Amino acid sequence: MRNLDGTDTRLLLALARDPRRTVVALAQELGLSRNTVQARLARLERKHVFLPFGRRINPAAVGYPLAAFVHLHVQQQKLAPITEALALIPEVVEAYGITGQADILAKVVSEGAEDLFRITGKILAIDGVERTDTSLAMHELIPYRMEQLLHGAAGTGPSPAARPRYPGACPG
Structure with missing residues (x-):
């Protein structure tokens, strides 16, 4: 490592x-x-x-049971002010610069569908955001983890072929 x-x-x-x-x-x-x-x-x-x-606090336990991933398509030259504006929206709990069709992936939590509509409206109102695509998170399949990487680095864990499979995972 x-x-x-x-x-x-x-x-x-x-x-x-x-x-x-x-x-x-x-x-x-x-x-x-x-x-x-x-x-x-x-x-x-x-x-x-x-x-x-x-x-890590469960958003559902504090009134935000609906999680969604919002793909933002933005004007690249406005990336810094867009990021600053996103940081001011409390329901945006994570955001990443990404490759692919979208430019930013934001994880958003909300009280429900109407609240999510309000939040995506706030995101769309940010200068430089051209459009968004939203996907609802139905169930967390693999929570944040580091143990397997650390075991691999230490040479104490299972080989990649012996790692546990998760429901719905592609065979590999």
Whole structure:
């Protein structure tokens, strides 16, 4: 794995399994000193290995049960101000610059169909957004995960052929 040794990878795997672990608990599990774990965590943080900390909150639990992916077709020269305007819409919870027919993929959460209509209207009102295509998320099939990548980097996980299949996955 890029610039990570086996100890770093084991530390990341332990955190991926339980992000709330204390430094002392990590040190005990990995057979390292507390100072070693603390120093490695600080170095990994300086290298931007960790994404911003926070618990993933279920949008449905706070009144936003409908998730959708909005493909935005935009004027490229206005990409920066469009991104800034998208960031001001609270229901836009993620956005990515993408290749393909669309330019931006935004994940949006809403209270329901009417609310989604309102939100896409706000997106379409942004100067430089030419059109949108919206797809409803019916069910999360594979949640965010890193364990398999880390196991592969550490040489401790299953081979790609032995990885679990997900319902509806294409044979490969």
